[in-house]
Amino acid sequence: MPKFAQILDNKVYWIFEADMQPEFAPYIVIKDIADLVPQPQEGWLYDEATDTFSPPPEPGPEGLQPTLEEQIYAENLYQTALLEMQFLGGA
Structure with missing residues (x-):
């Protein structure tokens, strides 16, 4: 059976x-990959100029960094823990 890939960005x-x-709509890109x-x-990445596919690059150390949302969430948890410790008579 034929196999297809939808390409987005x-x-x-x-x-x-x-x-x-x-x-599909003309802006939806479908490629036969069978x-x-x-x-x-x-x-995987798709290069429209060469009509080729390639695996995504291996994540480097920057790929291990938390997202901004994760950083904000962690900071909120930390600040909440500090407030709770103060409320309970600690630190």
Whole structure:
């Protein structure tokens, strides 16, 4: 059965099988990937200029850093713990 990939922001967003390539809105990019080796996976990068797929780069140390939302959440937990300790007569 033919295999297709939906491309969103130059990245494989969704992989699915269908008897024929579906007709979506013109801005939705669908590529036939049935005969490609290696098979692209969700999250792979797509280069429109060369019509090729590649795996995403390995995350470096910067990939291990918390997001801004995670940092804010951690700070909120820390501040809440300090307030609770003060309320209970500690620190």
